[in-house]
Amino acid sequence: MRSVKSLATAAEAGRHQREWFADLRRRVADGEPFALLNADVPHEIFRTMDIPYAVSQWWASLVAAKQRSGHYLELVRQRGYPDYSEQYNAVTLGSAFDPEPEAGPWGGLPKPDIIVGDATGDVTRKVFDIWGHEPGVTFYPLESAAENEVPVNWWELMPHRWEQAVGPARLDLLTAELENLVRFLETTTGRRFSESRFREVMALVNEQEEWNRKTRDLIARTRPAPLGVVDSIPSVMLPQWHRGTEWARDIAKRFYEEVRERVDTGQAACPDERARLMWIGRGLWYDMGFYQRFQDEYGAVFVWSMYLAIAADGYIRYGDDPMRALAARFAAFTDQLYTPPWSSEWYVKEARLHGIDGVVHLVSDDPRGSYFTARALEAAGFPVIEIHADNVDARTFGDEVVERVGRWLENVVLA
Numbered sequence: 001m002r003s004v005k006s007l008a009t010a011a012e013a014g015r016h017q018r019e020w021f022a023d024l025r026r027r028v029a030d031g032e033p034f035a036l037l038n039a040d041v042p043h044e045i046f047r048t049m050d051i052p053y054a055v056s057q058w059w060a061s062l063v064a065a066k067q068r069s070g071h072y073l074e075l076v077r078q079r080g081y082p083d084y085s086e087q088y089n090a091v092t093l094g095s096a097f098d099p100e101p102e103a104g105p106w107g108g109l110p111k112p113d114i115i116v117g118d119a120t121g122d123v124t125r126k127v128f129d130i131w132g133h134e135p136g137v138t139f140y141p142l143e144s145a146a147e148n149e150v151p152v153n154w155w156e157l158m159p160h161r162w163e164q165a166v167g168p169a170r171l172d173l174l175t176a177e178l179e180n181l182v183r184f185l186e187t188t189t190g191r192r193f194s195e196s197r198f199r200e201v202m203a204l205v206n207e208q209e210e211w212n213r214k215t216r217d218l219i220a221r222t223r224p225a226p227l228g229v230v231d232s233i234p235s236v237m238l239p240q241w242h243r244g245t246e247w248a249r250d251i252a253k254r255f256y257e258e259v260r261e262r263v264d265t266g267q268a269a270c271p272d273e274r275a276r277l278m279w280i281g282r283g284l285w286y287d288m289g290f291y292q293r294f295q296d297e298y299g300a301v302f303v304w305s306m307y308l309a310i311a312a313d314g315y316i317r318y319g320d321d322p323m324r325a326l327a328a329r330f331a332a333f334t335d336q337l338y339t340p341p342w343s344s345e346w347y348v349k350e351a352r353l354h355g356i357d358g359v360v361h362l363v364s365d366d367p368r369g370s371y372f373t374a375r376a377l378e379a380a381g382f383p384v385i386e387i388h389a390d391n392v393d394a395r396t397f398g399d400e401v402v403e404r405v406g407r408w409l410e411n412v413v414l415a
């Protein structure tokens with residue numbers, strides 16, 4: 001089932017993404033350096049230095065949406081590597097092995113000169129290590145540190161009191177790694193890192209995410225929901241990959257205004273809304289129609305995904321030391337989404353804020369903490385159904401899932 005998008009900002013973000021990628025391919029063909037970055041590493045440094053970059057997970061989501069992930073996973077398997085583990089990054093690794101890269105979506109992903117990933121989990125690190133062995137590719141790994149004691153209300157502390165939320169030891173480590181990354185990039189690309197430009201980029205990111213925060217809060221308190229996740233995900237995530245640009249800041253503002261207008265004129269994703277659903281997990285990129293299937297028959301609307309919510313709560317960092325503030329944005333990023341009690345308490349907070357009636361939880365193999373997320377939500381009174389599948393590997397997703405979710409809506413959520 002194809003998803004139907006109705007928001008102008010979602011359409012504009014899609015258009016911009018195509019033009020941006022064509023321009024990126026041109027720049028790389030002209031000899032500029034190209035970086036491939038994992039989603040939760042500090043893109044802001046590459047933005048500041050005007051080094052063209054793309055995001056590994058964005059590329060995998062595009063490949064999955066084009067129903068092409070099987071092809072890239074096959075290339076991974078042919079090299080003797082597992083095709084059934086951490087597919088979100090393995091799909092993009094497969095593009096490095098493609099004998100016909102230009103046959104890929106949108107003309108194909110150019111070959112990167114530098115890749116940056118963090119060492120979260122055993123598999124992610126290995127995927128990037130293998131990639132770093134390709135000729136001409138340098139892998140710059142970032143550590144993944146942990147803290148024993150964490151303040152649970154991180155979403156209240158992060159904007160201004162991030163030192164307290166994350167802890168000085170983790171911030172010291174990542175700040176030093178980022179300073180080294182800047183030196184490495186200056187040496188290898190010949191580009192200069194300008195502190196005043198960096199401050200501008202950091203300020204634009206905060207402005208963008210402040211708009212996202214207003215949008216999240218507006219959707220949370222509006223009944224029936226003005227839009228579902230099929231519109232909110234592209235409107236927030238495509239601009240997220242352009243963080244630190246005026247375009248991204250401005251479209252975040254227009255996204256808010258468009259949602260505001262829908263609220264003011266009483267437009268709804270599903271006027272006969274009977275249930276508000278939360279989707280926990282990564283986007284089901286090969287079947288975005290999934291999220292709209294339950295509206296007509298059950299009046300059940302997916303009003304929540306992590307994408308707008310983490311934009312609202314996870315990125316904003318103020319402070320006079322921009323490099324340390326940037327480190328604070330990413331030192332605990334994975335924890336915010338996947339490590340209890342940070343993640344589990346946050347999902348419960350968001351479920352309450354949005355008046356959620358039921359939670360559909362996509363459990364993939366690699367993100368940690370799923371058990372605690374489901375348990376915390378159930379303990380707080382929210383019904384949870386788990387789907388076990390990988391979000392870019394359609395081979396793992398069975399037809400029976402839609403039926404199961406339908407039965408759960410009838411028997412549990414709407415009963």
Ligand code: SF4
Pocket residue numbers: none
């Ligand atoms: S269960 Fe947790 S702590 Fe133990 S090996 Fe696995 S990831 Fe590490």
